[in-house]
Amino acid sequence: MPDSAGSPLLRVGEVAALLRVPLSRVYAWTSRIGPDAIPRYRAGKHLVFLADEVLAWFRETQPTGVGPLQQVRRTHPARGVKRRGAEIG
Numbered sequence: 001m002p003d004s005a006g007s008p009l010l011r012v013g014e015v016a017a018l019l020r021v022p023l024s025r026v027y028a029w030t031s032r033i034g035p036d037a038i039p040r041y042r043a044g045k046h047l048v049f050l051a052d053e054v055l056a057w058f059r060e061t062q063p064t065g066v067g068p069l070q071q072v073r074r075t076h077p078a079r080g081v082k083r084r085g086a087e088i089g
Contacts, residue, residue, distance in 0.1 A: 007052035015049050019058055036061060 012030075015038075016023045029038040030047060039053040
């Protein structure tokens with residue numbers, strides 16, 4: 001296992017929180033094989049991750065412009081548009 005002096009070890013839930021994705025997404029990434037697989041290690045029966053490796057992997061494999069700290073703006077329906085039989089506005 002690599003030296004973890006500069007990077008804390010994270011568990012699955014902490015990786016999900018760091019990247020702001022659901023736990024199921026992290027587990028899906030761990031089931032991949034090859035260069036697309038998230039870097040992970042086994043500590044007994046637990047999966048652990050090095051924070052630096054996870055962030056580097058995320059930047060390399062995810063579409064440009066998506067990051068763990070980037071805010072996503074949601075669009076809302078225009079005022080006066082009917083939805084579910086009621087008028088909004």
